[in-house]
Amino acid sequence: MAETLLIPQTSDRRAMYDSLVPQIAALIDGEPDLVANLANIAAALKEAFGFFWVGFYLKKENQLVLGPFQGPIACTRIAFEKGVCGAAYTRRETILVPDVEQFPGHIACSSASKSEVVVPVFDRFGAVSMVLDVDSDQLNDFSQIDADGLERIAALITAL
Numbered sequence: 298m299a300e301t302l303l304i305p306q307t308s309d310r311r312a313m314y315d316s317l318v319p320q321i322a323a324l325i326d327g328e329p330d331l332v333a334n335l336a337n338i339a340a341a342l343k344e345a346f347g348f349f350w351v352g353f354y355l356k357k358e359n360q361l362v363l364g365p366f367q368g369p370i371a372c373t374r375i376a377f378e379k380g381v382c383g384a385a386y387t388r389r390e391t392i393l394v395p396d397v398e399q400f401p402g403h404i405a406c407s408s409a410s411k412s413e414v415v416v417p418v419f420d421r422f423g424a425v426s427m428v429l430d431v432d433s434d435q436l437n438d439f440s441q442i443d444a445d446g447l448e449r450i451a452a453l454i455t456a457l
Contacts, residue, residue, distance in 0.1 A: 349434040354430060381397070
């Protein structure tokens with residue numbers, strides 16, 4: 298089990314994800330508890346990138362329910378048809394939002410959130426079991442590099 302992350306001192310996010318993904322894989326390897334793994338993944342992403350908010354919303358019956366996260370308090374429940382998280386869940390695809398104020402139906406859990414990326418996480422049967430939600434307090438803070446890196450991390454969760 299890892300106790301620290303080796304975070305490259307660079308502004309190159311691709312290099313940071315390339316370094317972080319295998320470290321997260323090692324961190325969760327052999328740990329069967331989903332909540333513990335999600336908590337460590339959220340902490341690793343927050344520590345590595347300093348994102349405003351990082352967390353998971355888990356599918357529970359007919360909605361998404363707040364799971365492990367790092368950052369300020371958050372919305373507890375999100376309907377499948379609401380906000381960026383609901384859209385990523387329903388569409389089964391990663392959604393990049395450069396300006397949350399421009400996303401129809403955005404849920405303002407925090408007025409400090411300015412941009413967002415949400416990645417669906419699939420279970421081993423191909424159903425969306427949760428979403429990984431990352432918010433920034435900067436406009437246009439995410440790119441396809443983040444989407445790709447976060448999708449690689451989501452694939453690690455699918456493999457659990």
